Amino acid sequence: MPTIRDVARRAGVAPITVSRVINNTGYISDETRQRVEVAIAELHYLPNTLSRSLRFKKTNMIALVVSDITNPFWTTLTRGVEDASSEEDFNVILCNTDEKPEKQHNYVKLLLQRQTDGILLVPADNTTELVEMIQNQNVPVVIVDRPLPNTQVDVVHSDSTGGAYRLTQHLIEQGHRQIALLAGRQEIATSQERAAGYRQALVENKIPVDESLIYFGSYNQPSGYAMAMTVFNHHHPRPTALFAGNNFIALGILQAIYECGLRVPEDISIVSFDDLPYSLPQPFLTVVAQSPYQLGLQAARLLLSRITGYYNGAPREVVLPVELIVRDSCRKIE
Amino acid sequence: MPTIRDVARRAGVAPITVSRVINNTGYISDETRQRVEVAIAELHYLPNTLSRSLRFKKTNMIALVVSDITNPFWTTLTRGVEDASSEEDFNVILCNTDEKPEKQHNYVKLLLQRQTDGILLVPADNTTELVEMIQNQNVPVVIVDRPLPNTQVDVVHSDSTGGAYRLTQHLIEQGHRQIALLAGRQEIATSQERAAGYRQALVENKIPVDESLIYFGSYNQPSGYAMAMTVFNHHHPRPTALFAGNNFIALGILQAIYECGLRVPEDISIVSFDDLPYSLPQPFLTVVAQSPYQLGLQAARLLLSRITGYYNGAPREVVLPVELIVRDSCRKIE
DNA sequence: CTGAAAGCGCTTACAG
DNA sequence: CTGAAAGCGCTTACAG
Numbered sequence: 001m002p003t004i005r006d007v008a009r010r011a012g013v014a015p016i017t018v019s020r021v022i023n024n025t026g027y028i029s030d031e032t033r034q035r036v037e038v039a040i041a042e043l044h045y046l047p048n049t050l051s052r053s054l055r056f057k058k059t060n061m062i063a064l065v066v067s068d069i070t071n072p073f074w075t076t077l078t079r080g081v082e083d084a085s086s087e088e089d090f091n092v093i094l095c096n097t098d099e100k101p102e103k104q105h106n107y108v109k110l111l112l113q114r115q116t117d118g119i120l121l122v123p124a125d126n127t128t129e130l131v132e133m134i135q136n137q138n139v140p141v142v143i144v145d146r147p148l149p150n151t152q153v154d155v156v157h158s159d160s161t162g163g164a165y166r167l168t169q170h171l172i173e174q175g176h177r178q179i180a181l182l183a184g185r186q187e188i189a190t191s192q193e194r195a196a197g198y199r200q201a202l203v204e205n206k207i208p209v210d211e212s213l214i215y216f217g218s219y220n221q222p223s224g225y226a227m228a229m230t231v232f233n234h235h236h237p238r239p240t241a242l243f244a245g246n247n248f249i250a251l252g253i254l255q256a257i258y259e260c261g262l263r264v265p266e267d268i269s270i271v272s273f274d275d276l277p278y279s280l281p282q283p284f285l286t287v288v289a290q291s292p293y294q295l296g297l298q299a300a301r302l303l304l305s306r307i308t309g310y311y312n313g314a315p316r317e318v319v320l321p322v323e324l325i326v327r328d329s330c331r332k333i334e
Numbered sequence: 335m336p337t338i339r340d341v342a343r344r345a346g347v348a349p350i351t352v353s354r355v356i357n358n359t360g361y362i363s364d365e366t367r368q369r370v371e372v373a374i375a376e377l378h379y380l381p382n383t384l385s386r387s388l389r390f391k392k393t394n395m396i397a398l399v400v401s402d403i404t405n406p407f408w409t410t411l412t413r414g415v416e417d418a419s420s421e422e423d424f425n426v427i428l429c430n431t432d433e434k435p436e437k438q439h440n441y442v443k444l445l446l447q448r449q450t451d452g453i454l455l456v457p458a459d460n461t462t463e464l465v466e467m468i469q470n471q472n473v474p475v476v477i478v479d480r481p482l483p484n485t486q487v488d489v490v491h492s493d494s495t496g497g498a499y500r501l502t503q504h505l506i507e508q509g510h511r512q513i514a515l516l517a518g519r520q521e522i523a524t525s526q527e528r529a530a531g532y533r534q535a536l537v538e539n540k541i542p543v544d545e546s547l548i549y550f551g552s553y554n555q556p557s558g559y560a561m562a563m564t565v566f567n568h569h570h571p572r573p574t575a576l577f578a579g580n581n582f583i584a585l586g587i588l589q590a591i592y593e594c595g596l597r598v599p600e601d602i603s604i605v606s607f608d609d610l611p612y613s614l615p616q617p618f619l620t621v622v623a624q625s626p627y628q629l630g631l632q633a634a635r636l637l638l639s640r641i642t643g644y645y646n647g648a649p650r651e652v653v654l655p656v657e658l659i660v661r662d663s664c665r666k667i668e
Numbered sequence: 669c670t671g672a673a674a675g676c677g678c679t680t681a682c683a684g
Numbered sequence: 685c686t687g688a689a690a691g692c693g694c695t696t697a698c699a700g
Contacts, residue, residue, distance in 0.1 A: 001471050003677055014687045019679060027685050044470040049447040050393070051677035054384050054692045069428075070409045078403065082430075091444065094403075094428050096416070110425065113383040136378040137335050277611065337693055348671045353695060361669050385693035388676045671699085683687085 002043040011039040022047055053115060061091050062118040062303060063111045064144075064296075065104060068220065069096040071248055072277040073292045074122075077144070080296025081120060088304050090117070099185065099218065101125045112137050118303045120144050120296075126187045140306035144299045146189040147317070154306070156299040156318040160190045160273070163288035163322035164197025167243060167271045170286065170324065172205050175333030176241040176269060179213065182227040182253065183245035186216040194245055194273055213239060217249070224252020232260055240333055241269040247276050250285065265331035275325070284328045294320055336377040345373040356381055387449060395425050396452040396637060397445045398478075398630075399438060402554070403430040405582055406611040407626045408456075411478070414630025415454060422638050424451070433519065433552065435459045446471050452637045454478050454630075460521045474640035478633045480523040481651070488640070490633040490652040494524045494607070497622035497656035498531025501577060501605045504620065504658065506539050509667035510575040510603060513547065516561040516587065517579035520550035528579055528607055547573060551583070558586020566594055574667055575603040581610050584619065599665035609659070618662045628654055 004022075008015045013032060020026045021036040028036075039045070053059040064081050066074040078094060085092050093116065097104040104124045111119055112133070118140040121130065128151045134141040135153075143155040171179050181198050184191040195214060202209050215230065217223035224244060232238060244250035250272035254264070262268050264284070272287045298318050305311040338356075342349045347366060354360045355370040362370075373379070387393040398415050400408040412428060419426050427450065431438040438458045445453055446467070452474040455464065462485045468475040469487070477489040505513050515532050518525040529548060536543050549564065551557035558578060566572060578584035584606035588598070596602050598618070605620045632652050639645040 005677080015677085016679075016688085017686060020686090023679085025679095029685060032685080044467075046443065046447050046471065048388075048449060048677050049444075050384055050388050050449050051692085052679080054382075054388060054677085054694090055679050057692070059384070069403070069412065070406055072404055075404045075409075078430075096412075109380065110383075113380050115382060115384050133378075137380065338695095339693080349693085350672085350695075351670060354670090357695085359695095363669060366669080382693050385676085386695080388678090388693085389695050391676070669700105673696105673698090675696090676694090678692090680690090680692105682689090684685105 001048075002045045004045075004047070007036065007039045007043055007045050010043065011035045057115070059115050059117055060089060061093055061114075061116050062120065062300070062307070063093040063095060063107075063116045064120045065095045065097060065107055065111075066122045067097055067099045067124060068248075069094065071219075073247065073274055073290075077292040077296035080293040080298075081300040082296075084297045084300035084304065088308070090304065090307075097122075097124050099124050101127070105130060108134060112139060118142075118307045120299050120303055122146060123148055123188075126189070140303055142299045142303045142306075144295060148189070152315050154302045154316050156295055156302060156320070157190075158290040158295065158320045158322050160193035160322075161197040161200070163273060163290070163324075164194040164243075165201045166197075166322075166324045167273065167286075167288050168198045168201035169205075170326065171241045171243070171269065171271060171330060172201060172207065174241075174269070174330050176330075177207055178210075178235075178237070178239040179241045179243055180231050180235070180239040181214045181243045181245070182224060182231070182249050183214070183216050184219040184223075184249070188219075191216060191245060198243060217245075219246045219248055221248045221252040221255070224249030225256045226252070228253040228256035232256065238268065241271070241330065244270065244272040247272055247274040247287075250274075250276060250287075264329050269330040271330060286327045286329045287325050288322045289325055290322050291320060335382075336379045338379075338381070341370065341373045341377055341379050344377065345369045391449070393449050393451055394423060395427055395448075395450050396454065396634070396641070397427040397429060397441075397450045398454045399429045399431060399441055399445075400456045401431055401433045401458060402582075403428065405553075407581065407608055407624075411626040411630035414627040414632075415634040416630075418631045418634035418638065422642070424638065424641075431456075431458050433458050435461070439464060442468060446473060452476075452641045454633050454637055456480060457482055457522075460523070474637055476633050476637045476640075478629060482523070486649050488636045488650050490629055490636060490654070491523075492624040492629065492654045492656050494527035494656075495531040495534070497607060497624070497658075498528040498577075499535045500531075500656075500658045501607065501620075501622050502532045502535035503539075504660065505575045505577070505603065505605060505664060506535060506541065508575075508603070508664050510664075511541055512544075512569075512571070512573040513575045513577055514565050514569070514573040515548045515577045515579070516558060516565070516583050517548070517550050518553040518557075518583070522553075525550060525579060532577060551579075553580045553582055555582045555586040555589070558583030559590045560586070562587040562590035566590065572602065575605070575664065578604065578606040581606055581608040581621075584608075584610060584621075598663050603664040605664060620661045620663045621659050622656045623659055624656050625654060 004015045004018050007018045082092050095107040101124045120142050122144045123146050145157050147155050199209050215227045217227045275287050275289045338349045338352050341352045416426050429441040435458045454476050456478045457480050479491050481489050533543050549561045551561045607622050609621050609623045
């Protein structure tokens with residue numbers, strides 16, 4: 001691959017002159033500029049960004065570290081991040097952790113070594129070690145979706161507690177008393193908050209909280225399936241309603257329900273935090289929906305404001321509202 | 335952020351000695367090594383990969399340029415790429431083009447400038463310009479999913495023609511004669527090949543090809559919806575079966591069918607190239623399924639074999655078989 | 669076993 | 685308007 005030196009030689013000028021043409025800086029005579037441009041075209045020259053970044057100490061890249069690229073929730077969030085970033089001429093690197101703290105750790109280290117200008121992190125666990133590692137390098141970081149306890153850091157997340165409260169309240173208003181919660185991993189803030197909202201609604205309605213009805217698994221379909229099967233095997237009579245901690249858990253629950261020959265909502269009611277992926281032919285699930293695009297957009301804006309130095313004050317917390325969408329997956333109980 | 339020089343100063347050695355400790359090369363006395371390691375820990379030093387890559391002319395990154403990160407087909411393929419890459423200690427950059435040739439062009443240019451070691455490309459159109467641009471920089475490239483005409487380049491793809499032939503044949507065996515094909519963008523190889531397989535099956539069965547039943551749109555849900563609506567409005571009597579060019583088109587078709595109050599398969603039959611995303615509660619769609627994970631894995635292996643210099647012969651073409659999965663979305667017609 | 673010099677490809681600041 | 689020198693952070697030869 002040709003370098004700036006090759007172009008310079010061919011055009012009969014110094015490398016710095018080529019640099020000036022490429023970046024449109026300083027004064028250049030039209031004649032020289034033309035000679036250089038011809039040489040660039042003839043050699044198919046592309047400037048090496050690595051060396052430029054090394055000089056500038058700036059890569060114009062930010063990273064988004066998410067848990068599961070397979071879930072449209074995260075890809076939509078990614079879209080928000082990309083849109084905010086392209087406005088400021090930043091590129092986004094997407095890293096997929098599979099909710100594994102160890103994979104996450106490796107990625108963050110790699111990103112720091114590659115001089116990423118900032119990191120958007122969806123924490124795979126509850127520890128603050130990673131955030132400290134990033135901050136030690138003086139790299140801006142914003143936590144997304146899952147607040148970390150006891151950390152001074154920007155964070156953007158949805159109102160999980162409030163959303164879970166409203167879903168549970170909705171079920172209670174329909175007459176449900178035996179509601180099983182099938183949540184994600186217990187170490188994750190959103191799991192805890194959704195459980196908190198669930199408990200709060202029960203308590204306020206003077207319904208005793210049956211801890212055996214609260215399950216922590218993982219935010220994916222197999223886990224939802226497994227938890228639902230456990231519920232069906234261990235609770236007699238069956239709970240009248242299931243609360244899915246996220247959309248993929250809901251998919252797993254629906255699969256279990258189908259295999260057990262049950263019908264929704266005749267035999268069992270179900271609600272979910274987050275809408276099912278894709279507009280299926282017949283959307284029927286009652287859900288609390290977040291706005292993943294907005295989460296991504298806002299998080300990226302917070303991050304970019306730090307990177308550009310536009311803001312350098314105290315950590316900010318942005319909590320986005322959620323929306324209850326009542327459809328046909330809950331039956332009224334007498 | 336501290337540099338190798340800061341560590342060296344603190345440990346009372348030369349930078350090159352620190353380099354030796356980091357990379358475990360050359361001879362180092364235990365005592366020196368310890369001093370250096372202490373300094374590294376105290377300063378939270380992380381080596382700068384940018385400068386290292388500049389030196390080595392190697393970044394250990396490959397890029398995957400896909401059309402729609404929202405479709406699980408591509409995220410699953412990505413998984414295959416990641417698994418093959420991590421075996422060889424390469425990292426993967428994921429770029430999303432939205433099927434837009436212009437976005438694709440920008441990404442590829444950026445990747446080349448960032449000295450990416452190799453590129454996996456899912457072409458957004460039928461032109462060879464991008465491949466030439468990559469090859470001009472002597473960067474290995476593998477085309478994925480959609481062969482390009484008249485180009486000397488490695489390619490990995492599924493047997494689209496054969497798959498489409500089998501799906502169409504299946505419909506014909508069920509007695510269907512009026513089959514509408516709702517394909518992706520006409521410039522894309524897979525669209526053309528699926529149309530070719532469709533035509534071939536009709537011709538072999540001596541069924542006249544009605545060109546007005548062949549639609550080219552785009553591989554997404556809104557396009558599938560729009561094409562299905564057009565079919566329903568323009569063809570009386572309605573075709574007895576619809577052939578969806580991919581899974582997202584199938585989703586759009588199902589949406590249109592639902593809105594028109596039709597039932598599958600009683601009122602209309604439907605088959606799809608590629609399975610629907612996610613195991614829905616009741617998988618009912620008859621499909622031809624590819625193996626996106628294998629596509630990604632094999633493509634990455636071809637690319638890596640070029641990067642490492644393990645292979646540098648003539649371009650290779652890998653065609654993966656597809657599988658017909660008959661379920662309940664087709665009705666037998668007398 | 670350890671280090672001074674040179675260079676990867678670019679650009680800033682200084683000369684002319 | 686154009687260029688020679690120096691440096692971004694690292695590592696490959698070459699000395700000692």
